[in-house]
Amino acid sequence: MLVERHIEEIRNIIRGRLLQNAALSGFTSFKIGGPADLLVEPTNSSELGNLLRYLHEEHIDYLILGAGTNVLFHDNGFRGVVIRTAALDEWEIHQNGSDRCRVTLSAGVPLPAAVSRACKAGLHGMEALWGIPGSFGGGVATNAGAGGISIGDLLESISLVDRAGKEILIPKEDLNYTYRTMCLPAGSVAIRGIIRLVRAEQGFIEEELESARSLRRKKQPTDRPSAGCVFKNPSPDLPAGSLIDRLGFKGMQAGGAQVSEVHANFIVNTGNATAEDVLRLIETIRNEVFRREHVDLELELCVISEGSTHE
Numbered sequence: 001m002l003v004e005r006h007i008e009e010i011r012n013i014i015r016g017r018l019l020q021n022a023a024l025s026g027f028t029s030f031k032i033g034g035p036a037d038l039l040v041e042p043t044n045s046s047e048l049g050n051l052l053r054y055l056h057e058e059h060i061d062y063l064i065l066g067a068g069t070n071v072l073f074h075d076n077g078f079r080g081v082v083i084r085t086a087a088l089d090e091w092e093i094h095q096n097g098s099d100r101c102r103v104t105l106s107a108g109v110p111l112p113a114a115v116s117r118a119c120k121a122g123l124h125g126m127e128a129l130w131g132i133p134g135s136f137g138g139g140v141a142t143n144a145g146a147g148g149i150s151i152g153d154l155l156e157s158i159s160l161v162d163r164a165g166k167e168i169l170i171p172k173e174d175l176n177y178t179y180r181t182m183c184l185p186a187g188s189v190a191i192r193g194i195i196r197l198v199r200a201e202q203g204f205i206e207e208e209l210e211s212a213r214s215l216r217r218k219k220q221p222t223d224r225p226s227a228g229c230v231f232k233n234p235s236p237d238l239p240a241g242s243l244i245d246r247l248g249f250k251g252m253q254a255g256g257a258q259v260s261e262v263h264a265n266f267i268v269n270t271g272n273a274t275a276e277d278v279l280r281l282i283e284t285i286r287n288e289v290f291r292r293e294h295v296d297l298e299l300e301l302c303v304i305s306e307g308s309t310h311e
C-alpha cells in the first residue's frame with residue numbers, strides 16, 4: 001500500500017506532474033475509471049528508471065499509461081502508481097541523404113502527431129496509421145496497426161527501461177510481435193523506438209493518407225467515447241465485428257455501455273457507463289459468440305484490475 005513516505009520519496013524522484021487520487025476517467029478515451037492512488041509523469045528516462053527501481057524495491061504496484069486509448073480501468077481505480085508517458089515526447093528525424101530515413105520517437109509522442117509530421121516531412125510508411133489515437137509507446141506495446149501494417153513492421157529497435165531501472169536496447173530481430181501483441185518483459189516500459197520510413201512524392205503520401213482517412217470515417221464511431229476495437233479479429237478473414245454484427249448485437253446496451261451502431265467491435269460510452277457495464281457487455285458478447293458461432297473471442301482491450309498487472 002502507498003503511504004505518505006512513498007509519495008514524498010516519489011516527489012524527490014519525479015520532476016514532472018504528480019497527482020494524488022487522480023480520476024482515471026480523465027486520462028482515458030473511454031472516460032471510465034475511478035481514482036489512482038498516484039499518477040506521475042516522468043520527464044526523462046533517468047527519472048523513469050529511478051522510479052521503477054524504487055517501486056520495485058518497495059513492492060509498490062504500478063501501471064504504464066500512454067494516451068489511455070486501449071484501456072478499461074476499474075470503477076474503483078488503481079491501487080498503486082500510474083506512470084503516464086505523456087511528458088516523454090521527443091522526436092528526431094535522422095537525415096543521411098538517402099531515400100531511407102530513420103526516425104526516433106519517445107514513448108509519449110502522440111501517434112497522430114507522428115503520422116502528421118512524418119507525412120509533412122515527405123516520409124512514407126505511417127499513413128495507414130492515421131487516426132489511431134494512442135501514444136507511440138502504447139502503439140509499440142499493443143503493436144497497433146491498420147491497413148495491413150503495424151508498428152512492429154516499422155521498428156528498427158526499441159529501448160526499454162526494465163523494472164530494475166536498467167535501459168535495454170532490443171533490435172528488431174529480437175522483437176517478438178504478432179497481430180496486436182508485442183512481447184515485452186513484464187513491468188518494463190518502452191521509452192523510445194526507431195522506425196524506418198522512406199522518402200516519397202508528397203502527392204503519393206497525400207493519396208495514401210486520404211484512403212486511410214476515408215476508411216476510418218466510414219467504419220469507426222467518432223462521436224462517442226470508446227477504446228477502439230474490443231476484441232482481436234480471430235483471423236484476417238473473420239473480423240470480430242462481423243461475427244458480432246451477425247448476431248444482431250449492434251445497439252445492445254448494458255447500463256451506459258453500448259455496442260456501437262457503426263462498428264460492432266466497438267463499445268461506446270453513452271454518457272455514464274461504468275467499467276462494470278462494459279464488462280457485462282463483453283461477457284454477453286463472448287458467451288453468445290462462443291455459443292452460436294463456436295469462436296472464443298480474445299480481448300484487444302486491456303482490462304486493468306484494481307491491483308497490479310505486472311506480478
Ligand SMILES: Cc1cc2nc3c(=O)[nH]c(=O)nc-3n(C[C@H](O)[C@H](O)[C@H](O)COP(=O)(O)OP(=O)(O)OC[C@H]3O[C@@H](n4cnc5c(N)ncnc54)[C@H](O)[C@@H]3O)c2cc1C
Nearest residue numbers: 066067068069070134135137138139141144145189190228
Ligand atoms: C477511436 C479509436 C480508434 C482506434 N483505432 C485503432 C486502430 O485502428 N488500430 C489499433 O491497433 N488500435 C486502435 N485503437 C486502440 C489504441 O489507440 C491503440 O491500441 C494504441 O496503440 C494504444 O496506445 P495508448 O498510448 O493509448 O496505450 P494505452 O491505452 O495507454 O495502454 C495500452 C496498453 O499498453 C501499455 N503501455 C502503454 N504505453 C506503454 C509503454 N510506453 N511501455 C510499455 N507498455 C505500455 C499499457 O500498460 C496498456 O497495457 C483505437 C482506439 C480508439 C479510441
